[in-house]
Structures are given as C-alpha cells and as structure tokens.
Amino acid sequence: MENLYDRIGEAGFTQLTRVFYEGVAKDPLLQPMYPEQDLGPAERRLRMFLEQYWGGPDTYQQERGHPRLRMRHFEFKIGPKARDAWLSHMRKAVDSLELSAVDEAMLWDYLERAAHAMLNSFED
Numbered sequence: 001m002e003n004l005y006d007r008i009g010e011a012g013f014t015q016l017t018r019v020f021y022e023g024v025a026k027d028p029l030l031q032p033m034y035p036e037q038d039l040g041p042a043e044r045r046l047r048m049f050l051e052q053y054w055g056g057p058d059t060y061q062q063e064r065g066h067p068r069l070r071m072r073h074f075e076f077k078i079g080p081k082a083r084d085a086w087l088s089h090m091r092k093a094v095d096s097l098e099l100s101a102v103d104e105a106m107l108w109d110y111l112e113r114a115a116h117a118m119l120n121s122f123e124d
C-alpha cells in the first residue's frame, strides 16, 4: 500500500472524478468551457491522468502522450474565478472519499498547487 493508487484504487479515482464532473456539469462558468457536450470522455481523461500521477496504470501516457497540462489548457481562459470554481468541485469530490488525514492533505495540496499553476489569465 505504498502509494495513493494502491490505497484507494480505480474505484477511488472513479468516484473522485465522477463527483467532480457532477459539479462541473452544473457550473455556469466551467461547463461552457468544455468543447464536448458529453463530459464523459473528459472525465475519463482526468481520471487516467490522476491515476497515473498517483502510481496507477500509465494508460493516460499511452493514449495521450506526455501530459503537458499547462500547454493543453492554454486554449481555455483560466482566471481566478475558473480556478476557484474548479477547486470548489474538487473539494467536494475529495471530501466524498473520506480519506485518512494524511492522504487527504497530500491529495489536496497537490490539487491546489496544480490548479494555481493552470492560471493563464488574470481576468475573471
């Protein structure tokens, strides 16, 4: 049980991204940013990426290549409001997992830093 993927498994990451995307689907700022009507494929990409990052299978890399996430997000205008909305849905998703305090702090710290790093606009 060395890494987070071992501890929460595919089921944990599936729940994380499902709860997150339930929030995104109803978000008036974020939902229109998604190029595809169906959020299912985007949910799967995020799940694969996070599973890979936290020690699970490298399916993301095999299907999508190097993540280059900042670059992949340049086409979307991510200002402070979008970042905060993204984080608010992630907060609910992380809470739904009922992780140990250590795992929760580690996962949340990563997500917060990653979301701040994705900022590419200072307008809302």
Ligand code: HEM
Pocket: 030, 033, 034, 035, 036, 041, 042, 043, 045, 046, 049, 064, 069, 072, 073, 076, 078, 082, 083, 086, 111, 114, 115, 116, 118, 119
């Ligand atoms: C800060 C606010 C963020 C916004 C508004 C945002 C928005 C988006 C949008 C609109 C897409 C395109 C959906 C798709 O077709 O996959 C996307 C893709 C993606 N996002 Fe974000 N994102 C944010 C932060 C993050 C963060 C922090 C991560 C990682 C921890 C992340 C990981 C991904 C991944 C893995 C993809 C799919 C990339 C690909 O393979 O094409 N995003 N995001």
